[in-house]
Amino acid sequence: MVAQWEPGTQYNLGDVVVYEGAQYKIIQPHRSQSDWTPPVTPALWGRLPESAWVGDQQQQQQPPPTYNQGGDQKPWNEQSSQQVHIDHEERKKNWFDLDDDRKKQLEIGGGLLGGLAALGAGYFAYKEHEKSEEEKKAQVWAFQNWLHDAQARTEEYHRNGPRGPATWILNHGRNIPQNAIAGGEEHGEPLYIARAYYEGGIMVGKASARLKKGAAIGFKHDEIDVETFEILIGDMRGLRWVDTSGHLDVQSLGATPVEGGRESDGSPIYIAQAPHHGGIHPGKASAVLDGAYIPYDGTEKKVKEYRVLCYA
Structure with missing residues (x-):
């Protein structure tokens, strides 16, 4: 019989629970908290379709509503x-x-x-x-x-492992995966590369256990705190940072950049890192932006000289 979800419980890969009559399978191992129920933490749990239910509940399927x-x-x-x-x-x-x-x-x-x-x-x-x-x-x-x-990308990664040196997986809150790629540092601590959906696009920003909700993205000169986001994991031996400036000219990089996200009109956004206020900060760059834009101190900062993450 499948156990009911409970707070204060350590859940590991392969675990399945019941919550509010539905079954959920673990995506990311964690110790549950009262406000981390399966429906509101899709970075931690995947909802199983009724055809995939396990245990006694498989025989208790309800007719379509x-x-x-x-x-x-x-x-x-x-x-x-x-x-x-x-x-x-x-x-x-x-x-x-x-x-x-x-x-x-x-x-x-x-x-x-x-x-x-x-x-x-x-x-x-x-x-x-x-x-x-x-x-x-x-x-x-x-x-x-x-x-x-x-x-789906996260489940594929946990089933089959990475398909390349850089993979986006879902994350929730301030728990940072061990193999997250550092995109910069501030006060001697790493800042990781994050992205999240916002206002029709997928925006690139930063993640850290020190941030209010776990990650922050930049959008229209604002810094937006986000709790559910993707974080870039992988192996820097297959990646490198390439120097550039101003509007991003992909053809001039001499390498293929890692795509970070997209604007609401579908145009691509790439992963940048730029120096600012004594640190190195991850952010975004594109053909339409005149420099790298990094979320910082409640706003976005433009930095003319920056680097772009590329495949080695």
């Missing part, structure tokens, strides 16, 4: 569990490309729950007052799909 269109369900942002299946191809779609019936199913069946829980109330308090309800749903949908892809 029906969706009452009468409007008496809880609002989309107050759902307690996810009851709708979302396939891989559908996750590639923009929210505004889904038909109205499918949107309603996702709303009242908890299909936006994973993204909403991971984003947290702080995100909505910070920026979402500026958006319409439909724009909020689109943001949660896009965030959730990034999170799903990141979780």
